[in-house]
Amino acid sequence: MSKNDKVGLVHFGLQQPSVMFLAKQLERAGYDVINLEPADVLAQEVDDIKLVVNIHSNQNDDEVGQLLDYLAENDADIIINDTLISNELVGWNKNRWIRHLLHKIDSKNNILPESRTSDTVDEKQLNLNALGIKKIWILAASIGGPESLVRFLKSFDGSEPLLFVIVQHMDSEFVHMMENQLNKNGQIPVQVPQIGEMIKPGHAILMPVDESLVIESDGTIGVKDFNPNRLTTPCIDDACMDMIDQLKQLNMAVFSGMASDGVKGAINIHENGGIVITQSEESCVVSAIAEEVRQKNYSQFDGDPEAMAKYIKQNL
Structure with a gap:
């Protein structure tokens, strides 16, 4: 795992099912997961943490725009996740979504979870x-x-x-x-x-x-x-x-x-x-x-x- 051993999950409103599932898999992979609301992100330094910004329906577009502008100005390391889509994923597609996000968080994440060694x-x-x-x-x-x-x-x-x-x-x-x-x-x-x-x-x-x-x-x-x-x-x-x-x-x-x-x-x-x-x-x-x-x-x-x-x- 790289130095980015903390991952912040940014939630607009209620935490979505797919994001809660993602949090569990991140913890199993050894990451420290921090759940954040937009106001939490605006109030603290974010240059030392990878952020997954979860965009879904029913959020305020202005609020999303304000947050993304702030993160861009501060060169924050972010990943955008569309929960409207990820909430509906099942089977192999859900596996692929998880692995894709983990790989974005750290390119060394080639598998989830890590296969145990013979030792x-x-x-x-x-x-x-x-x-x-x-x-x-x-x-x-x-x-x-x-x-x-x-x-x-x-x-x-x-x-x-x-x-x-x-x-x-x-x-x-x-x-x-x-x-x-x-x-x-x-x-x-x-x-x-x-x-x-x-x-x-x-x-x-x-x-x-x-x-x-x-x-x-x-x-x-x-x-x-x-x-x-x-x-x-x-x-x-x-x-x-x-x-x-x-x-x-x-x-x-x-x-x-x-x-x-x-x-x-x-x-x-x-x-x-x-x-x-x-x-x-x-x-x-x-x-x-x-x-x-x-x-x-x-x-x-x-x-x-x-x-x-x-x-x-x-x-x-």
């Missing part, structure tokens, strides 16, 4: 049992995956102490379309990870294309930059390695898909003590990923999506 993982191990979660399963899929995943998720009733992380090959413009399609299962809610939310049992997280997932030691969700050299979006192998770094044990279900992305991830999960299962060839649209995992003898169960779900429930 601190054991000291801050995520306690899944305290969150009501017994096991986490990565669901890896590519071509033909969405149909298989819907069948699979539909076989649960939502009360199981499981968290699913879906890594489905797709382009960024299809993320929310994929989220809607997978939610047709009607049993397990599927959502793009939202910074600051807690992981929950009986839910599924859809891995975004332009971010990688971070699960903090307290169970809160964060995101970080992805590997720019990856060959697929999102990358199953990278997702597996990221999750293994954060968790003692991780399991993996390999669904319909082409190419070999996911094979290395399956090997790493197996060698880390996790369970790997595969979708049967006859029930896949394309069975390339699952077939390679089977040939390497890393699959501990093979079946159609419904049978895969049954196997997981029986081995809770």
